[in-house]
Amino acid sequence: MRPLSSLEQLESKDNEGTESLAINNTRTNRLLTRLALATLGRFHKSDGVCTPISKNKIIKTDTRVHLTEAATMRFVAENTTIPVPKVHCAFVHKGRAFIVMERIQGQELAVAFKKLPKTDHHKVYAQLRSMLDELRALKPSEATGVESCVGGSVFEHRLPRCPPRFGPFATIQAFHLWLRDDFQPSDEVEQHTRTDSDWRDIEKMAAMQDGLWPPPVFTHGDLNPFNILVRGDKVVAIIDWELAGWYPNYWEYTSTWLGSYLRWPDWQDALHLFLDPFPEELEMDRTRYIWWGL
Structure with missing residues (x-):
């Protein structure tokens, strides 16, 4: 070796x-x-x-x-x-x-969808909706922050400058602060002179990230057509759970949306069929993505 x-x-x-x-x-x-x-x-x-x-x-x-x-x-x-x-x-x-x-006997959704009729696409989306609703209905303990299912570190290979694993974080706010490298707009000496739209977006993002949040929900973290296996129009497995954990309620939607931006644009368009959209949180996370990376 x-x-x-x-x-x-x-x-x-x-x-x-x-x-x-x-x-x-x-x-x-x-x-x-x-x-x-x-x-x-x-x-x-x-x-x-x-x-x-x-x-x-x-x-x-x-x-x-x-x-x-x-x-x-x-x-x-x-x-x-x-x-x-x-x-x-x-x-x-x-x-x-x-x-x-x-070893699940099934076909990756990315491959199967090329042959399945559109009516079967919607059958698959309906099954995914039911499964993800069930996943999100899991109840964290009162002390749960952003962490794995066993209360430990989590993993996200798409984040730049990211160590192999990171966390856990006691609160969602602490997770957000880590995502932006502890940056605080109020600490910028020249922030009072900044009036451009980029700066306003950053201030809005930070204010939203630091605000109140509902409890975290259990999240797969890497929902893409290659991690969903089907036989015909039946979902037989969701695989690759290495990114999963307790995350803010918007994380499944925004990470999937941003992660599919270039690789699976059709998947991006279908997200609302099996995930509740978070438009305001998406704008917040887009700002983070622009300045701090996915």
């Missing part, structure tokens, strides 16, 4: 102390998983960090993979009816997380 780069070494350290998140972490499972990856994995096409080892099982492993994702899938499976891959086992070996999970 090749030596880890400095970034990979940093990412692998994120799995230190996560033993409590392991699932079915037996010596036999650890040995069989690594053996299967080294043998059976060679006969299947790897998809990035995921390698199928049979028709029904897949292994997800990389320095970026974290056991929180396995805990999240179990959390969603135990508290909702949303179809997610079953986790067979999850553990850390030499700083690298391994998640052995069910």
Whole structure:
């Protein structure tokens, strides 16, 4: 195995102390998983960090993979009816997380939609609406801030200057302040002379971010047509939960909208069919995106 780069070494350290998140972490499972990856994995096409080892099982492993994702899938499976891959086992070996999970037999929505009639598109959107309503109906504890399902750090690969994992944050306001690098418009010496529209947008964004917010809602964080699997017009799984956690109520909508801006413009146009829109929050988040990045 090749030596880890400095970034990979940093990412692998994120799995230190996560033993409590392991699932079915037996010596036999650890040995069989690594053996299967080294043998059976060679006969299947790897998809990035995921390698199928049979028709029904897949292994997800990389320095970026974290056991929180396995805990999240179990959390969603135990508290909702949303179809997610079953986790067979999850553990850390030499700083690298391994998640052995069910390999769902289905087609990525991005591919399926090219052949499905428009009437079936709306059937899929209706199912997604029901699933996401159920996800958002989960109740956080009174002390929950912006954090993972187990109260720990979260991950967002699309944020610039972002460490491999960040948080948790005790409050939504603290999360917002972190997103804008602790910037406060009132601290700017020359702010009283700024009258341009960009500055007004920043002031409006900061005031809104620092205001009162309802409790966080559980959020997938990366809803895109490649993370939704279907068979025909039936949604059979939502996958890739590595970005999930408790976030502000608008985060699912705005992160999906901004994330699909260039890659899936048609998806962007359909968001209102399965997610409640947050137009004011979208403008707020657009300002953040322009000046601080997604």
